[in-house]
Amino acid sequence: MVKFIQDTEIKQYGKRGYMFALFQCPICDKVFERPKHAGKNLIACRECAYKVLRVKRLKHGQRYTRLYRTWINMRSRCNNLREQHFKHYGAKGIKVCPEWDNFEVFKQFALENGYTDSLTIDRVDVTKGYDPTNVQFVPLKINAGKDKVVISEKLYFEIKKANKEEHILLPVLFAKYGVSGGAYYNARNRYE
Template structure:
């Protein structure tokens, strides 16, 4: 089936684009919303090749940096059911505030530069990614901020605090 004759369903995703209305055979464009919030009609011939409305190419000086990928992956984990970590984020209702979804620049303005050795952490692990619920923390602090069930069935060595191997059933 050629790309011109296929139906592209509402909600279909490619890159940062989400289809807003089902595209039927004969229609020349796919109406999409980019993760940055921009709505744009993408020519059918470009569907599957175009990743964004063009925002990914705008120059803010951070494309490809660790902080930019932290932002992009945060959105992807919460909005893309095919992301390998979806079940731990979007699949359990974790969202990203509209201001951050709309723009990397907004995220950067609210969170500031990523300090060396730090990563993005949600204070309330069941809460959304918002300015009031996020901080930069080191690995040690972040590893202590987990859901209680993440450790269910694990035993710790009282002296070191390290996990002990699981018992092998005889």
């Protein structure tokens, strides 16, 4: 923390006046003036503080890599209530293992287990969270196809018939047969 030396003067900013004071930087011993209320919380002068914070923030240099975005998105899906896909992950109890809160640990795991920029992260058991025993890296085509439910032609026409002849609403039929609206409409495009 900076060392308080003495009060200097009150300076007017808009309708308010602020007491200014002299402080001494603990790193370079430079004496500088700042508003007294703000100076109490400073760690150093501007130049030294910038250097210290810059070194602290530069941890891995991976911010703009695909793997880093994968890590950020994985954690956001599980932890951020405002994230668009939280309802499919965090709200269902899917969690990221605590050791993966550190990007370097996650990166080491990924590289040791075949990660390349052409692969996506995939949970082997979709009911379990993200941890080293339940994660693999696969091509997007395989990962995207895992969640797709394909309705048989027979089931599609059975649902269609119940909707037309018995006047049962489609959402009720989707719930009864355990299919999604998207799967039904994909089947309609496929079979008609």
